[in-house]
Amino acid sequence: KAGVTQTPRYLIKTRGQQVTLSCSPISGHRSVSWYQQTPGQGLQFLFEYFSETQRNKGNFPGRFSGRQFSNSRSEMNVSTLELGDSALYLCASSRWTGNYGYTFGSGTRLTVV
Amino acid sequence: QQQVKQSPQSLIVQKGGISIINCAYENTAFDYFPWYQQFPGKGPALLIAIRPDVSEKKEGRFTISFNKSAKQFSLHIMDSQPGDSATYFCAASNGQETSGSRLTFGEGTQLTVNP
Numbered sequence: 001k002a003g004v005t006q007t008p009r010y011l012i013k014t015r016g017q018q019v020t021l022s023c024s025p026i027s028g029h030r031s032v033s034w035y036q037q038t039p040g041q042g043l044q045f046l047f048e049y050f051s052e053t054q055r056n057k058g059n060f061p062g063r064f065s066g067r068q069f070s071n072s073r074s075e076m077n078v079s080t081l082e083l084g085d086s087a088l089y090l091c092a093s094s095r096w097t098g099n100y101g102y103t104f105g106s107g108t109r110l111t112v113v
Numbered sequence: 114q115q116q117v118k119q120s121p122q123s124l125i126v127q128k129g130g131i132s133i134i135n136c137a138y139e140n141t142a143f144d145y146f147p148w149y150q151q152f153p154g155k156g157p158a159l160l161i162a163i164r165p166d167v168s169e170k171k172e173g174r175f176t177i178s179f180n181k182s183a184k185q186f187s188l189h190i191m192d193s194q195p196g197d198s199a200t201y202f203c204a205a206s207n208g209q210e211t212s213g214s215r216l217t218f219g220e221g222t223q224l225t226v227n228p
Contacts, residue, residue: 004156033214033215035216042202042218042219042220042221043157043202043221044218045215045216045217048214050213055213055214056213056214056215058215090157092156094214098208098213098214100208101159101162103158103159104149104156104158105156106154106155107156
């Protein structure tokens with residue numbers, strides 16, 4: 001079956017711009033989480049959506065937001081981009097929320113210049 | 114209290130050897146401990162996971178050992194192969210269906226298996 005699909009794979013943006021990243025979870029998966037991966041901070045949790053509701057949120061500024069649609073697809077938005085937002089953004093999906101194994105996508109590599 | 118500490122940062126072993134990666138946590142509310150493997154250009158892939166009601170779980174060449182009293186858990190890779198060369202992350206979670214889930218990751222271990 002198809003895995004978690006993230007688009008685009010690579011993105012270059014300028015400081016101050018905004019960006020929207022997309023994630024299509026595995027069919028039947030209703031929980032979608034987003035993580036930021038950087039060499040300095042490692043893997044950090046951004047937020048989780050389940051049944052179109054944000055269930056959990058990490059310690060990121062309000063410039064980072066997300067949403068989930070009725071088909072479980074999710075988008076993540078970052079406004080007023082800063083150089084420090086350059087990272088690999090990973091989406092993960094699971095059938096349920098709670099303590100279950102999450103399947104990650106290959107990520108979107110965002111570079112802010 | 115949400116941190117998960119992982120060691121070593123990097124590890125080099127010979128083919129056929131045993132690779133051991135250790136993690137420690139503080140939050141006693143954590144009740145799910147997965148390990149992920151990540152290759153360059155890919156997202157992390159779930160390798161094996163354990164819950165605190167068991168002390169050991171084995172799947173093929175991969176074994177998790179869990180010490181609840183010490184708040185430590187470790188990954189053992191038996192008969193390590195060059196194809197195991199990757200970055201390994203331990204993680205912990207205390208997710209609930211009502212409050213959602215988040216994984217807290219360790220810093221990662223870069224494993225290199227020499228032929």
